[in-house]
Amino acid sequence: MTGVTLKGAIKRYGQTQVIHGIDLEIEDGEFCVFVGPSGCGKSTLLRMIAGLEETTEGEIRIGQRDVTHMDPAKRGVAMVFQTYALYPHMTVAENMGFGLRMNGVPKAEIDKKVAEASEILKLDPYLKRKPKALSGGQRQRVAIGRAIVRGPEVFLFDEPLSNLDAELRVEMRVEIARLHQEIGATMIYVTHDQVEAMTMADKIVVLRDGRIEQVGAPMDLYRDPDNRFVAVFIGSPAMNFLECDVVDGTVRHPALTDTIPVTKGVPSDARKVTLGIRPEHIGVDRSGDTCTVDLTEALGGVSYSYLLAPNGDKLIVEERDDQRSKAGERIGISVRPERAMLFDPESGQRLR
Amino acid sequence: MTGVTLKGAIKRYGQTQVIHGIDLEIEDGEFCVFVGPSGCGKSTLLRMIAGLEETTEGEIRIGQRDVTHMDPAKRGVAMVFQTYALYPHMTVAENMGFGLRMNGVPKAEIDKKVAEASEILKLDPYLKRKPKALSGGQRQRVAIGRAIVRGPEVFLFDEPLSNLDAELRVEMRVEIARLHQEIGATMIYVTHDQVEAMTMADKIVVLRDGRIEQVGAPMDLYRDPDNRFVAVFIGSPAMNFLECDVVDGTVRHPALTDTIPVTKGVPSDARKVTLGIRPEHIGVDRSGDTCTVDLTEALGGVSYSYLLAPNGDKLIVEERDDQRSKAGERIGISVRPERAMLFDPESGQRLR
Amino acid sequence: ELTGELRIFLDTSNPAPRATMEAMIGRFAEKHPGLEIETTVIDREAYKTQIRNFLTADTPDVATWYAANRMRPYVEAGLFEDVSDLWAEPEIAENLASTKGALTIDGKQWGVPYTYYQWGVYYRKDIFDELGLSEPKTWDEEISNCQKIIDSGRACYTIGTKFLWTAGGWFDYLNMRTNGFDFHMDLAAGKVSWEDERVKQTFANWKQLIDMGAFIDNHQTYSWQEALPFMVQGDAAAYLMGNFAVAPLREAGLTDDQLDFYQFVTINPDVELAEDAPTDTFHIPANASNKEAAREFLRFVVSAEEQTIINNGQNLGQLPINAKSSVDDDKFLQEGFKMLSTNSPGGVAQFWDRDAPAEMAKVSMEGFQEFMVKPDNLDKILAKLERARQRIYDN
Amino acid sequence: MTAVDVTEHESWFHRNQQRIAPWLFLAPGVLFFMVYVIIPVFQSFNLSLYEWDGLGAAEYVGMRNYEDLYWEWVDRDAFYVSLKNNLIWLVMYLLAIPAGLFIALFLNQTVWGIRLYKSLFFFPFVISQVVVGLVFTWFYDPTFGLLNEFLSWFGLGPVNILGDERFVTYGIIFAGLWPQTAYCMILYLTGLNAVDPEQIEAGRLDGAKGGRMLWHIILPQLRPATFIAFVVTIIGALRSFDLISIMTQGGPFGSSRVLAYYMFEVALSEYGFRMGYGAAIAVILFLIMLCFIAYFLWSMYREEKGH
């Protein structure tokens, strides 16, 4: 088992640069998730690690080996594709054993490995079936099985669950997490579903436009994002942002009755600052009347109110109690200073 | 503007009956959502109202008019399809104006109406484009625009958002809700996404196998479901069910340290009863040790713990505080009697 | 003793000639058991296009073809073997003298003939009798005969011009009778303008027949065989054709009482009668591999006995080219033989498409066909032919 | 194991297999295609500058063959007739498209046995044009043809379609339309299968019916089928040879020739063997076709780039 190291990895397609020098260290046995908006380069980065895309510059190491220009097959990685990429004309067992067979592994050994993998994934009843005769979740399991059989040092997953429906997605998510615990290999997982990222990852890598925005454990990113982009990306509904004035060392906003003290990071000459606050951290003050409730959405246990601040800023507030806001109502809101985060209005960098 | 009334509406395809006599009253200006599992007849019912499917028996009224056997184009309804069904060879403006053009409306008037609708939907910049050159959300807006332009009395939506990705879905959901407020027409909306149903509906119609299970306002269904089917269907994660014994007028379960008094509806001779409790209504008792935490998923503001009760029942608990359960930990749980619902273990009917 | 393989290509695809040739080859094979003979019979029309190919590739040892201009391109391209040596043999030199000219180009002989046949008018004697007609001798008689036939609801002549050459036969006769053999040959050689008054006179005569409805309708859609039934069924009274038409007519059920023959009538009494008598020939391709056997085969074909056999009434029903062989006592052959040897002072033509260069033959016969369908287009047609003449003979 | 020794162990071929493999896979096919198709096209261009009877040596004549063709054009001669007929073919043959659409619409139902009907309707397409030609020759036969039999029921006829220079081309085209219509029918039937039913329903809600539905909603969706039908029909029309050869041999008096047949006649038929001249005609035909090839490739190129 080995970790993965990227040093200044760059990818260019012709003139256009897609990955702009990624430095990243993934520990042995870690579950690392790449997230980011569509087109940010998640898949490209993963495929560079797999060797399916040539790395233009920089270095990729798996364990001690420099694999930058190595053949995909030699890297000791296995990849699970979004579309599963099962060979439709082979049975489940054949699919899983194909790579070994082509590499001249004796039949008995193949059978043994396939049996092991299918036991882990509970695929025994389906070994003789063709992929067509399987459900989406089962297919996904076969794809994972195919990866396991080869006993790779690193597993690569490219949005493996995005073709499943919501229920199955939850189920398979749990299963992959369990698999990771069981075999303990390094896994790199691409998704744009932040629930998956939050729930599965040991380490989340947030990408934007081919650059790393932040790397860290899920709850660290949630609690302590480095910049506005990460703050928006992690957590749902997304964090609210209020454009505030800095007056006398305090942060003020017309929607807030109380003020929030500036943090260390705020430059002394700052006049404006962006305050970030998650919907679940806003307190509702029914007696106040700074904001108008524009719309409410009740989801049962929780409901979201869309508020309009006096200066036109929009806010979403999560409410859980039985007493909830109604559209048209006017309410006040409160923010606890330790929950508030301050960002540079221009660069979006966290000020702390 | 007018409501829609169904009286004993039945649909048969050859021998198989698909809709078994639906009686339903939808008020003028109401936003009514049909939900239910796949194949329950939501689309069929909607299409019967649209006139796209012949109604085998029964009566359909729109306002005062009996439209049961009327031509779809004459009913004063407009429909938005799941796949948008935009005419790919027409520009956005042509798409929106096509219905009017077919009905011989003068060009100037068509242009005016298209301009109005595109203003509401912020489609102005795209009027000259073909649908291919639009994003999913824009297409969806065009489909809605096409419906608006015809100025129908009733809007019909068949899973209009299911082809959009999660973010857009939220955005469009809000937009449709606003549209409803703005033009105030009667809207019937099919979905199997319960968030949509909860947030948008004035009235939810829960269907199962071509029959109505329950009709009511969203929070009414959430708080007071008629049966287990509706209880499962509304609310996410789904309600937990515990098979309990009735002992001495109280309901007991090994996972619960305290007992819950039986409600009126429970027959006096009942020995078993199913207790329903939503994940958000379970209290965690860190000092207790009736349940094992199997797995936890932290989503930021909220986290879900998957618990194993002593008798093997599985439970999901929602936790919000900073102190959360960890996998492997043992905890106790508590249920407030007013949050618990009792169901007949056999029929699934609510006992109240 | 001859050995090896002898490949023979034949264009005698109609059933009767095919059988005749195969029988003849059988007899040849008997005499030369060491020889492995392979015979390929190709559809007569297809053969005309394919000869190019097989003369250059996959070449047989013996192939049928036609005399005179028709063989010129192959002679000039060096694809036919010079067989002057055969013609030097006394046996052939003496007995085949009459056809030597048709096979001579540049003073050498390039093949041997195996049959020739007269052309003329084959007619339904029973219909003539029924209408009280007798064989015409002059143009006027011809016209009046024809008128009577037409009045009886029949066409005078059947003809199928789909493959064009049948119309060429009519032109041959009309032109030779109107302007004489030499003029005809000059025209074929491109020495006379098609817009010459004399040519126009030929067409004027032709038009006379056409206008009165002498020919069957829709002849442009039929091959010559497809035109036969009109005569057999009595819808047409006569057929201007080569003697090979007799066999199928007989086969179709016409007896010798019903069928008779006369020489094409005189039109311009000032010109001498001339006839069409196309000669069919055997050649040895220059690329042949077994020329020794091929020569032997040619000798065999022209031998007096074989000529007697293959040309008799049961077989080809045509005229032998060997002076020593006897003409079958079939009445048509006798009559034809007599006609050609005594009553053709003007000369003997091969046939329009053998006397004229191929390209000209094609264009002109197309013109004849058009003329037969649309006689009013004559001027246009002649202008076109004249242009073609200038182009073709120019090169 | 280090990167260096890995690469050393691999053969050059192995390391570059992704770069070499396509060329190895392509080699036989490209070779064949070059030798038999691409090079001959250029040879034909070259040959059209020569006069050659296929036997002796070729004589360079420059543009003479084209000049001759030009004069034939001016004189309303064979070349003119062929070109004119080709245009008639092009235009008339396109009738197969609406006809095929019509039949496809007619058959686009689900009733018992419809599959069999569909395949029987498709039948003419599988039959050789040679047989089609024979069949129609008899159909048109002036004495006993079914056509005249049929016309006589209405007191019409007889007409000799193939013997009349006014009708002959149309007669042959009609025969050609028979299989071609079947072909277009199949294309449209599969096209109709792919028509989005929701769009039809949207159309119904919008009040489009019958012809207007067909025109505004169905036909635009059948565009791919129409495009393909168009391409194959044009190409079929320009390549038309078999039928003419079988039915009329270009007659009567050359009035049913098209370029494809004319060039065959000039180059390889009984009275022909003007190879250079034939090649010149082929070049003209090729240039006409080139418009369509270019159009096809262009639309294909756009599609490829669109992906």
Added chain:
Amino acid sequence: MFPKPIEKQPRAVQISYQALLPVALLLWLGPLLAVALFSIKPEADFTNANYWGLPSSFEGAKNYGQVFFNSDMPRYLLNSFLITVPTVIGAVALSCMTGFALGIYKFKSNLWIFFMFVAGNFVPFQILMVPVRDLTLDLGLYNTKTGLVLFHIAFQTGFCTLFMRNFIRALPFELIEAARVEGISEWRIFWYVVLPLMKPAIAALSVLIFTFIWNDYFWAVVLTQGAESQPVTAGITSFNAQFRAAYHLMSAGSIVAALPPVAMFFLMQKHFIAGLTLGAVK
């Protein structure tokens, strides 16, 4: 479905539609049925001008017997098979490879090579006539089935490549990537992964090419002569020359010549139509 599904129409419309179908079919296939009728008539019917009446006696066996035992027809048929089958195998094999190369690999000239095949496929083949004939002559393959087969393979490769390449393009590319990650060589990817997936395309293409080649007439005339190598389409014309005006035999001969592709079509209908609409170009 358009037009309105017939099940939703009134009963009367449904019945008249059902009745109209066979009538339309009869009209549509009229000429062909006439030939079938001719082929079982005795010769006498034609001399008696009984062209369209019922056959005065059933002579199908005799006529077809004549075709099979008393003419070159069986030889022509055999030739057709010997030409068609190797062509199908050759063209499909070549185009599987070219299609694979063009469909899977990205290299600069990819699209241009592809376009070369496509353009070549649309060339009016008359322009190839003289050079190809000369080439065949030079190779010593004139009037051999081999000569015809080689040309057909080459020419059909254009169409087949278009077809195969588009088919392979539609395959999920991940399959190839998955295989590459597993360390499978390109040749084995072709053989073990792509080829099995191309079975439907191969079937469709085979059927299609079979009928194309079987029905070829032009090249048969240009490149062969005589019964030893000509296929049935060319054979039928000389057959007809031999039995000129014997309509019963000509009809029987035509039917025999038409039968194999028709049988092919019926047996392999699904593939055939898939082929047409997938490749969609002749």
